[in-house]
Amino acid sequence: MSDFVPTPEQQRIIDEAHRHHEEAMRNPSARRPAPPLRDGEFALGLTADGKLQAGGGRPITPPDPNAPLVPSREVRADRAAGALIGAACGDALGVPYEFQPTLSDDQQPVMRGGGLGPYAPGEYSDDTQMQVVIAQVAATGLALDDDPAQRAIAEGFIGWAAGGASDIGAQTRRVLYTARTAGGDALEAIRMASTQLHAQTGRSAGNGSLMRTGVVGLGFLNGSDAVYRCRDAARAISGLTHYDPLAGDACVLWSEGVRKAVLASGPGLWRFGGVRDAIHLLPFERQEQWRSWLDEAQEKPPHAFQPNGYVVSALQAAWSAIYHTRIPERPEDHFRLAVEAAVRAGDDTDTVAAIAGVLLGAAWGRAAIPVEWQQRVHGWPGLRVDDLASLAERIIG
Ligand SMILES: [Mg+2]
Numbered sequence: 001m002s003d004f005v006p007t008p009e010q011q012r013i014i015d016e017a018h019r020h021h022e023e024a025m026r027n028p029s030a031r032r033p034a035p036p037l038r039d040g041e042f043a044l045g046l047t048a049d050g051k052l053q054a055g056g057g058r059p060i061t062p063p064d065p066n067a068p069l070v071p072s073r074e075v076r077a078d079r080a081a082g083a084l085i086g087a088a089c090g091d092a093l094g095v096p097y098e099f100q101p102t103l104s105d106d107q108q109p110v111m112r113g114g115g116l117g118p119y120a121p122g123e124y125s126d127d128t129q130m131q132v133v134i135a136q137v138a139a140t141g142l143a144l145d146d147d148p149a150q151r152a153i154a155e156g157f158i159g160w161a162a163g164g165a166s167d168i169g170a171q172t173r174r175v176l177y178t179a180r181t182a183g184g185d186a187l188e189a190i191r192m193a194s195t196q197l198h199a200q201t202g203r204s205a206g207n208g209s210l211m212r213t214g215v216v217g218l219g220f221l222n223g224s225d226a227v228y229r230c231r232d233a234a235r236a237i238s239g240l241t242h243y244d245p246l247a248g249d250a251c252v253l254w255s256e257g258v259r260k261a262v263l264a265s266g267p268g269l270w271r272f273g274g275v276r277d278a279i280h281l282l283p284f285e286r287q288e289q290w291r292s293w294l295d296e297a298q299e300k301p302p303h304a305f306q307p308n309g310y311v312v313s314a315l316q317a318a319w320s321a322i323y324h325t326r327i328p329e330r331p332e333d334h335f336r337l338a339v340e341a342a343v344r345a346g347d348d349t350d351t352v353a354a355i356a357g358v359l360l361g362a363a364w365g366r367a368a369i370p371v372e373w374q375q376r377v378h379g380w381p382g383l384r385v386d387d388l389a390s391l392a393e394r395i396i397g
Helices: 008-026 073-097 126-139 147-164 170-182 186-201 226-239 245-263 268-272 274-281 284-299 311-324 331-343 349-364 371-376 385-396
Strands: 044-046 052-054
Touching: 008 245, 008 284, 073 126, 073 245, 073 331, 073 349, 073 371, 073 385, 126 147, 126 349, 126 385, 147 170, 147 186, 147 226, 170 186, 226 245, 226 274, 245 268, 245 274, 245 284, 245 311, 245 349, 268 274, 268 331, 268 349, 274 284, 284 311, 311 331, 311 349, 331 349
Parallel strands: none
Antiparallel strands: 044 052
């Protein structure tokens, strides 16, 4: 996580999002209805030269029309584990390079520890630590879109900041410290602190809620209203520390992306379509803007989005890394190559790679994650790879 100071243009966009947000809060009935979802419109495919391409393209394996609509329990469990382990591996791989000179295409990132912690080789940082707090609450069976779960997450964040945090962004630290000092009901305290901090600084559109959001998608794999409950949970959990509506938007897109990736029955590349499809879940006024931000990510390389402390830039860098990584002969190796590409985005490397890793892991599954990474990855509160897998297993129930 990095401390985010917006440029004048970013500030203009943030201010505009706030105006829309406040208008919608004052007058919810005047909100324009969302256009109907055109399902699969944005499914990813391959171009002739092996690059991912939005809107179809040439798939490696065509979707099997007889494939079951929802993958088996075993496949869903593998992908859910892949999401948590993928985030942790991306984080741990990015840790040594956080705020260091950007790696070039021929430099190989290695899980060698160091970074801001300093961390042991393979140890993940605040990004995954905070995601683990959410995962532990989800694993108890509490619904993440309800207050009891969000209260438990608030308590977990506050406890983590006071005890377990090995590093923590300035904004998140301030919110959690203020909430802890206020005492009383943790959920009320954290919401108050988050709102206040935004009112004081106007700056809460950093990448610190996006970096921990993917797990929210795992909590909503069942039920006809899962898509809307996931949306509401993602925005609410983002808002515990990041009041900004753009941070909430990014968390909605990414959590839904993870949810769809786990549930997708198509071959690998089609499993990434959920991020673009989720644009229809955002407030109408910002849908076109997000479409153009994703388009931009599909046009430019990951390092073009430096600095990536801004939630929009971090999402673009992660999406660009996933999108521009060629599909190798063994398609599932796309996981490793795209996570490495996310580290090469530079700047806030562990966060961008954790964001990319959760979606890549959800799409390709644990089986696609290099065994040597799985053996090395570990972190607060004393978890190793099998612990992350069993957390995921309990979340999907
Ligand atoms: Mg970190």
